[in-house]
Amino acid sequence: MRVLVSGGGIGGPALALALRRAGIDVRTFEAHPGPAAGLGSHLGLAPNGLAVLHALGAGEDVIAHSAFPSDTIEFTNGRGRVLGRLRDGSAEHGDRLRTRTITRGRLQTVLAEAAARAGVPVAYGRRLVSHTDHGDHVTVSFADGGTARGDVLIGADGIHSPVRRTMDPAAPGPAYTGLLNMGGSLPAHLLPATPAGTTRMVFGRRAFLGYQTGEETALWFVNLPHPDVGPDTPAPAGGWQRYVLDRFSGDAPYIAAALAHADPAAFTPTGIHDIASLPRWSRGRVGLLGDAAHAMAPSSGQGASQALEDALVLASCLRDIDDPAQALATYEHLRRDRVERVVALGRRQGSPKLAGNAVSAFLRDLALPLVFRAVARTDPHREVFSHRIDPDRPVRPAGVVR
Template sequence: MDITTGKVRSALVVGGGVAGPVTAMALQQAGIAATIYEAYDGPADEVGGGMGLAPNGFEAFDAIGVGDAIRAVSTPMNGIVLQSWNGRRLATFGTLPGLDPTRFVMRSELFRTLRQAAEARGITTVHGKRIVDATEDADGVTARFADGTTATADVLIGADGLRSTVRRLIDPSSPAPQFAGTAGFGAMVRDAGVAPTDGMMIMAFGKRCFFAWQVLDDGTGIWFVNLPVPQPLSVNEQREKGGAHWLAHLKQVCEGDATPAAQMLDATDPEAMLFTGSTENMPTNVVWSRGRLVLTGDAAHAPSSSSGQGASLAAESSVELARCLRDLPLPQALARYEELRRPRVERIIKETARTNARKAAGPVARVVRDALLPVMFKMTKPEKNAWQFRYPIDFEAPVG
């Protein structure tokens, strides 16, 4: 740390998913040397399903020069159509004026693109480093890893996801993620056997599950399901039963709904099934920082996948954290970072909780939901929700 200004010059970034590489690249751009420490023994390029990247997320990606690389591996979604189980259209949301469309990307492609961009900039990722403890002194913070090795820098940034170890090091009484009532499944199919959806993602509140799909002009299809489950379901538990089991079960659950679920599930290779485990939210009473330790991304604020904002918010926070560390002494930097970010992310988490409740609705609640949603959406102007998608970042602007 610069002893004359108290500003950070080096950082340990724990976690190599989305937030980790974005944080490291943003820090490098801010003049702060960063090394990524990842628990996995190798790149996690094949981990996870698909996700939406919102326009606000691309503001952050563009701020560090990786936006175009991510656009190249993602597919634009011109809008979203919401419908009920019987095919009744509840609402249509197009791209807001002045904004680029949300884009769909496979998590593996996003991981690979970010990893390669960080490598191209000379940022080191050290694999097989599972953090177990951290100690601080006047000179810096030292991370201790499960293999007995250590690393020291001015600040330690936890970008280690929903079950963050760094979060527990900051606050041993930190709350656990909250189960949101559903489990996620999905796949990409080469020949969906279904008509193209003209760039729209169609989402159906089915009688027994939530089914969404998009079909491109070349016949490639993307689908995902949020299945209400009585208790949390892990990715390992999903995998143990296998793709064939879940495809048969989901086809049965979707039966009777006015969706192409049967055709798209039949077109899915069981080995290509993607499992995402339970949908979960992080509670809003998380402590974000202590001393030289701070959180970013899902470790700090994880809206469930229903928000379509998880990766985008992670990118925003990672870039804003780098700007704060560039411009302010450490204690003030972390305070300003939280001041900038917490109100926004907690508002989105609150909005997402309502969406999750709709997806997990029972028979009676489903009838009420389908009756009220068209009225609600008709009364709500699209611009009212624009705040979620408009978050310009001027990286060069000083943080006040």
């Protein structure tokens, strides 16, 4: 069997590694000319995602390139009053699995290098433009005029997945969560230090700041309630950085003072979208993985980790089930409920960031300490973080072929 994978982001190279491990021939194609080192900022890797990376043999490399092992989130309002502290429980999983932060470009590079070492390099500059399922095989065409043939096609091509659009033109598109995201790094001394192992989340009156400080560098991100933006949306008068600084006026002065020193390019906003539920994750020999199937808000902290879990499960299904359509249906059956719960969790965790004025922020700050106490009792992360996939466990056919 030969599997074609469109997308060399996070899930694509992870799937290539998992398929290689399962003894399956795989070709991975990425539209960009190389790993997108400068695109995007940082993302979180949770114990469940790190467990997959270790199973794929890439865990130690990822840890070497990641930072800020953490297990505690401290929430404050914009004036610095602590609203609550939550331990995420990841320390209980041992140091190798403790939640960490890594730039998306670095994670992509480490995975692509691991795939190349395993003999399954990502082919860059190969933008898939169309595909056809012929019943007994699939073919794909690239923007460079080339083609490829395989037994299965997996769209690991992100939230705006071209494979999804062709596979199921009626599928709902990503939904806007109402928040813009931007982020980058700063010299650590510009922000009040975070205690070891702690991420600080600041609910300002009109914007949200998350950050962690290390010895030299601090990583930060900002979420803003705002209408969605696209590549053609004009920047506000004075530029996005000025706009963000204004949104933090009225909050503790250190926030705007620190962000004034950040690289203006870090304020390029991206709308946060998610996909709560797709009618189908596959059709015949074509399937979806990662954000293409179930994009989730960064508030979940699970986008990369869920794509990694997908990769391990899908590889086992394709290894153990001869019929590709049945293998893809089984993968969806095994993954869908869990992933959709995590998408919903990300939505819930992002909603307090939507306060856009002093009154809604005041009411939110009254409610949040109660919410955090309730969350500490129910501990929704426990189930998400404890999930482990045994790649050697045989998979039996399940789910409905569609």
